[in-house]
Amino acid sequence: MPRSASTASTAARAEETRRPAGLSEALEDYLEIILQIAARHPVVRVRDIARAKGVRMPTVTAALKRLAALGLVDYQAREHLVLTPAGASIASRIRGRHRFLTRFLGRMLGVSPAVARRDACGLEHHLSAESLERLTAFVEYIETCPEVGGDFLPRFRDCFGRDARQAICTHTACPQYARQASSRGAPRRGSHVLAPVASLRPGVCGEVARIQADERLRVRLQRRGLVAGVEVEVIGAGSLRGAARVRVDGRDVPLAPREARAVFLDTRPAREARDART
Amino acid sequence: MPRSASTASTAARAEETRRPAGLSEALEDYLEIILQIAARHPVVRVRDIARAKGVRMPTVTAALKRLAALGLVDYQAREHLVLTPAGASIASRIRGRHRFLTRFLGRMLGVSPAVARRDACGLEHHLSAESLERLTAFVEYIETCPEVGGDFLPRFRDCFGRDARQAICTHTACPQYARQASSRGAPRRGSHVLAPVASLRPGVCGEVARIQADERLRVRLQRRGLVAGVEVEVIGAGSLRGAARVRVDGRDVPLAPREARAVFLDTRPAREARDART
DNA sequence: CCCCTCTGTTAGATAAGTCTAACAGGATAG
DNA sequence: CTATCCTGTTAGACTTATCTAACAGAGGGG
Known part of the structure; x- marks a missing residue:
């Protein structure tokens, strides 16, 4: 901007x-x-x-x-x-x-x-x-960083790498992991509990906090402006079971079921809060 | 470029x-x-x-x-x-x-x-x-990342934050730590051993691999183009004890003693290797 | 009804950054 | 010695993006 x-x-x-x-x-x-x-x-x-x-x-x-x-x-x-x-x-x-x-x-x-x-x-x-x-x-x-003992980057590559599709991974962030064990315990950020769009009812607003998806899905969402930090309002369920529709900057964006499960919001109680940090 | x-x-x-x-x-x-x-x-x-x-x-x-x-x-x-x-x-x-x-x-x-x-x-x-x-x-x-259990960012802020100057920190990356216990064991990257410019003799070439410094020093080096990834040749000791002069893209850059200790090179054996990855 | 104010347009100027065409000067090749 | 080639310049054109000045329409106040 x-x-x-x-x-x-x-x-x-x-x-x-x-x-x-x-x-x-x-x-x-x-x-x-x-x-x-x-x-x-x-x-x-x-x-x-x-x-x-x-x-x-x-x-x-x-x-x-x-x-x-x-x-x-x-x-x-x-x-x-x-x-x-x-x-x-x-x-x-x-x-x-x-x-x-x-x-x-x-x-x-x-x-x-x-x-x-x-x-x-x-x-x-x-x-x-x-x-x-x-x-x-x-x-x-x-x-x-001593906490990760130099493994940090190799591990990142393992989980999010392009050619490491079949890597065994225990990171909750890892697309493979997500695919296998879909959601044991909701992800958190600080004291907030993050919720996937798929689980939210119309009217809920929030900021996109995580996109738990593999590269292809992530790129598809990014093309429509869905990326961490964006303000979103859930405006309805989609036609398919598990699908959803969200409003992003005044635009209606339909989400397929997989997408609705991948986008996690840091929700806010109030419905109308479009003062929007720039 | x-x-x-x-x-x-x-x-x-x-x-x-x-x-x-x-x-x-x-x-x-x-x-x-x-x-x-x-x-x-x-x-x-x-x-x-x-x-x-x-x-x-x-x-x-x-x-x-x-x-x-x-x-x-x-x-x-x-x-x-x-x-x-x-x-x-x-x-x-x-x-x-x-x-x-x-x-x-x-x-x-x-x-x-x-x-x-x-x-x-x-x-x-x-x-x-x-x-x-x-x-x-x-x-x-x-x-x-489960390895760092959500502490990652707070710790980063602690070590490299602006107002956390007196934080107690055990990271080798941390400027405080560096200041206290200057160099117990040379830093490594993969199998390479990194060396501060201060310890290198004229003629040695290498890529800047780390800048172990606090914000002010880091900014001062960045203004002169010294930042991780840059190709450098040590061309001499400086006038002061511990000072050095390096050549960056054909320019002579003098380094104060503190600066020469902060810039770590991933050295290469050959002297002339200016094919330079862009 | 006329004038004023606000919004938005047109017209014309300027600067950056690019292009092609044509010219100038030096080196080289015959 | 001249023709040719290469390098670099000047000249002139175009596009983008901006400006100021001036004009046009719409609504309100008196």
Whole structure:
């Protein structure tokens, strides 16, 4: 969701994002590419920048002029191209984010390499310093957490991996487990008891707290906007036995029986509570 | 980092991202805002869209025309505005991502609410379906992992929280712990032994595997591009005792003694190995 | 009934970021 | 020495996304 009225203009937003005024996503990309080429080649050629970014040469020339105007590269037509200290500093920062995100998505979460790389390209420009710090701390914690003794990630892969369909698993979170022993004891979060949509009657509202499903079902639900954190109101049973209908942001979404059993709500007593945290 | 030459044109990229051709970030924002307003108000007014997005009304009119041309809203000048099923479906998907990311950043990682919301705005357009699926699975796993018995997040907060500076902690990952008992036994990852930059001699290359530091130090390193996943070469000791200099993407980065002790490398035997995974 | 206010439109300007076409300058090959 | 090729520039066009200024319609107050 976009920013609210209080943080209005584009300029204000840029500043807020801690991105030096006037530096767009595209320009950040150029800086990063220049840094990368410079690390491997003695001279940085327009040609190579264009190839790396997938654009034509005149586009690069234009970008270099904008970067020069911002004081981030030393550029004069047909001369050697170098990053200024300011430019190199920004480029390093972006590149670090890129590497970290690629690694997080790929090695940690198990996203396929090509997608991890592509997503990192998009995400790197939008992660604030604060979020990056928290995320790196989180990764650091997981990788060194003594409680799980280094088994954490392998176990995650076992349960939620793509090719580990027949893994034996005792996690309640594991789709296999769920399939075998459907519900021995309702899941909890803190002191709240979570309930699957299938068990709730029309009128109940709540926030989606868990999606206990395998990859395919999870993706199907995500396409319709059903993901943890979303506010939902149960509006009726579906046509089939066990099916349900829920209201999400004003839209009616029908759920098949399997789906209705997979979506767990953290219910609230009141029916009308659509003040909605943004 | 931007895409490589193989996935060249903007059109190709849009398709790849699974974003229907011609639908930009800004337009996705408009769809999301319209959905949100529609869920609360019987009619959706241009005025309100403008306010929510922080732009002027004529900008909204223009955007609505583009959305109408894409078949995502039913729009005729001065008439009621409604999302088409296709538009509502996209809007739901984006909104779900937004909610999930806000929750992940805020509640899970502990990012401050305002920043979490703002980052979610930027990230929501760049997370592929695959990454989202993996990330939600990861969260699901953590929240229900029997090995850590639900203590996982509170413990994370204890060790890496902002205001829990004096928490007693036995995690090797914890900055407090590190400060007290600096290094009893080198950290490992798999069969590799990780080594702090401070202990390495010039010429050694490796990937940053851990940053064992508190928030302030971590942020300071991140500003210079030093974050897990980055390729680094140790190029010398610094001026001070315990300080060091490393080369990151062709840039010389000096490290203070504390910093050199905080950055752990997964070292490789060969010196020149800058084929660099992107 | 006329004027004022609010909502929303049109018109026209600007900036970023891309493209193609055409030109300029240097190296190389005959 | 000239023709050719490669690199990079300039020129001009287009799209997206934004702005301001000015106009249009609808409702209410006097």
